[in-house]
Each structure stands twice: as C-alpha cells, then as structure tokens.
Amino acid sequence: MSHLVKNYNRKKISFKFGRGSFLYSTNGKKYLDFVQGIAVNSLGHAHPKLIKTINTQSKKLWHVSNAFIIPEGEKLAKKISKKTFADYVMFQNSGTEATETAIKVARRYFYSIGKPNKNRILCVKNSFHGRTLAAIYASGSKKMTEGFGPKIGGFDHFVFGNHKSLKKKINKNTAAIMVETIMGEGGIKVIPDWCLKELRKICNKKKILLILDEVQCGIGRSGDFFAFEKSGVKPDIVPIAKGIGGGFPIGAVLMNKKVASGMIAGTHGSTFGGNPLAMSVGNSVIDIISNKKFLNNVKNLSKYFLSNLNIIKDKYPKIIKDIRGRGLLIGIQLHTDQVKFIKKLMENKLLTIRAAENVVRILPPLNVKKNEINQALRIIKKVCSEIN
Ligand SMILES: Cc1ncc(COP(=O)(O)O)c(C=O)c1O
Structure with a gap:
C-alpha cells in the first residue's frame, strides 16, 4: 500500500535512472522521455x-x-x-x-x-x-x-x-x-x-x-x-x-x-x-x-520536428486535428480524447503528457538529438496507423 496522498493519477511505472533523452524503468525497459519532468529537465537526465x-x-x-x-x-x-x-x-x-x-x-x-x-x-x-x-x-x-x-x-x-x-x-x-x-x-x-x-x-x-x-x-x-x-x-x-x-x-x-x-x-x-x-x-x-548556437539548434530541431509532424497530420487527418507550438514546446491536437493515444505511445516506449483541448504535449530536452526526434516520429506514425 502506498502512503502517498492520492492527488496524482500516477501511471504504473517507475524509473531507476535517466541519461539524456532516455529513462530506464525499474523493470528493465528503456523509454524515450519527451516529458522531461514537464519541461523541467531542460538539458535531459544526468547532464555531466x-x-x-x-x-x-x-x-x-x-x-x-x-x-x-x-x-x-x-x-x-x-x-x-x-x-x-x-x-x-x-x-x-x-x-x-x-x-x-x-x-x-x-x-x-x-x-x-x-x-x-x-x-x-x-x-x-x-x-x-x-x-x-x-x-x-x-x-x-x-x-x-x-x-x-x-x-x-x-x-x-x-x-x-x-x-x-x-x-x-x-x-x-x-x-x-x-x-x-x-x-x-x-x-x-x-x-x-x-x-x-x-x-x-x-x-x-x-x-x-x-x-x-x-x-x-x-x-x-x-x-x-x-x-x-x-x-x-x-x-x-x-x-x-x-x-x-x-x-x-x-x-x-x-x-x-x-x-x-x-x-x-x-x-x-x-x-x-x-x-x-x-x-x-x-x-x-x-x-x-543562453548560448546562441544552442538556441539556434533548438530552433532548427523544432522546424524539423514540426514539419514532420505536419506530414503525419496530413496523412492522418481523421486522427490529428492540429500541430501546435513553438520551439520544443509542441502539441499534437487530436480530434478525440488523447488518453488512449498517450497510452499507445507509452506502450511503444515514447513518454508524452496531456494538455487541455485533446492535446498530446511533447517536451523533449532542449539538447535532444535529431535521431531521437526521428525515433519519436516513427512511434507517432506507428500509433496513428494502428488507431486508423
Ligand atoms: C505557466 C505555468 N505557470 C506556473 C506553473 C506552476 O509551476 P509549479 O508546478 O512549479 O508550481 C506551471 C506549471 O506547470 C506553468 O506551466
């Protein structure tokens, strides 16, 4: 029995350690963490x-x-x-x-x-x-x-x-x-x-x-x-x-x-x-x-992420209503409730979190790598194709 107050609707998962964009669960699984403590771990986990x-x-x-x-x-x-x-x-x-x-x-x-x-x-x-x-x-x-x-x-x-x-x-x-x-x-x-x-x-x-x-x-x-x-x-x-x-x-x-x-x-x-x-x-x-080069990289990664999410949206217009956001504060707005979608992303080892208006919120670390964004895009596409 947990003695923590039940003010959170916690997912049944806990983590042992984190490295950069990834979290490693206590039951030995590796997750791409695009929640990062809800935009807190700006430099990912365990930055040297x-x-x-x-x-x-x-x-x-x-x-x-x-x-x-x-x-x-x-x-x-x-x-x-x-x-x-x-x-x-x-x-x-x-x-x-x-x-x-x-x-x-x-x-x-x-x-x-x-x-x-x-x-x-x-x-x-x-x-x-x-x-x-x-x-x-x-x-x-x-x-x-x-x-x-x-x-x-x-x-x-x-x-x-x-x-x-x-x-x-x-x-x-x-x-x-x-x-x-x-x-x-x-x-x-x-x-x-x-x-x-x-x-x-x-x-x-x-x-x-x-x-x-x-x-x-x-x-x-x-x-x-x-x-x-x-x-x-x-x-x-x-x-x-x-x-x-x-x-x-x-x-x-x-x-x-x-x-x-x-x-x-x-x-x-x-x-x-x-x-x-x-x-x-x-x-x-x-x-x-605050380094200019670092911020320019965030902008470039954002452009890449958003344009590819829009391609997925165009392929699945019945599932995705809108792609929102700036930088690496990104929302995929669905036509219907996003709980099932987020659950499916998690089953595919991508962690995201909800926001209002049926939005799946995506918050990678600001130093995320392009191949990690590609991994997330592949999972999002897969989930869209399964739900379609
Ligand atoms: C815009 C904004 N203001 C205030 C807060 C509250 O921050 P905290 O949860 O650290 O108290 C949040 C948290 O999500 C937020 O997004």
Missing part, C-alpha cells in the same frame, strides 16, 4: 556539467539564509538581467511561488505609489499559473478551485483571443494583465507577436503592468531564451521556474526597476529560495542554454 556543478558545490555550501549575501545568486541574477528586460530578480523554489510572488510585486508597486486600490489582476480564463490558493483563482478554472473556497478575490478573467472582452474587463482597479506567453497546460496555445505588442500598448495606455508567465515556455523552450523576446515586447514582471534548474527546484521573478521599487526589505522572503546549491545549478544551466 550539472552533475559536476552539484558535486563541487555540495562539498562547499548547500544552504545559507537570505539574511546573508549569496554570491552564487548575485551571479545568476546578473546573468539573467544582462539577457533581458529585468533589472532585478527574486529567487523562489517553484513556478507557483514565482507567479504568486509576481502578483504580490504588482500589487505592492501600486500600493507603494499611493494607489492601493489598484490591485486586481486580469488573467486568461482556464489558464495555468500553479496550485497555490492565489494561483488557482488566477487560473480561473472551475476544476482547480472546486472545494478550495472561500474564493480568493482580486482576479478577473477574459477568454483567450477575445480582445473585446479583455478591454472590457480592465477597470480603474486593474493593476496588471497576467498571461502565459505560450499556454502550456491550456493546450499549447501561442500568443502571436502582434498580440503581445497590442497587450503592451494596452498596458501602457491604461498605466497597468504586464506580467508574462514564462514558467513553462521560458529558458530556451521556445527557441529563444524567453518566448516574448521575438516580439520586442518588454514585460514588467516575468515569473520563471522549471527549465532554469534543469531538474533542481528553482523559481524566480524577474522585474524592472520601476516595480522592484515597491519590494523594500521585509515585504517578501523565502527560506530556501536562491540557496547556494540551487544557484550554482542555475548558473550552469543558463551558461549552456
């Missing part, structure tokens, strides 16, 4: 540089309180700031903490400039910003909030793509618009660049903040270091997590100088957030992923 970093740092210092200066965190914050709009970074431990903190930063900014009533956050209905109380109400999903009342107030929602409803929902109490640059759990829906630009314009006009949740789509996953980069848009606040730790729990909130001014000493904290062990891993991950 990350192993070396952890080994070296673990012999020096694991944890000290944020009451002291942590040089590894200073270094990582500097690297992140150099790469992006951010002037300041605040480290956390997970995605939901990062989004929740992003909300706090937005509210605190308006409070600090004498506008405490500007505290409402406008989000996409049925988006995903994590599982803390504030994050589930920010996500606006009935399923996620059921049984967890009383409702946490301060969130309004608009329907993805409905620009009229978005504009209508902004009122004098709105502090920020918070959206995922690419909706992950919601079905791999990419916000087009023109739309991001429009969002920025609206925020400027209404003097409100733009929060882009890059927990899933950030850190190279889109082929750019951040998914919003290509649009030229500069957000005010960006929560990140997942890929930055390469498997080690790290979250962070990036922000510009203006909004950071509200976060004076004592306004927020985290016991574990930004400890030396986590920060040294983050530094190693960012050194590899």
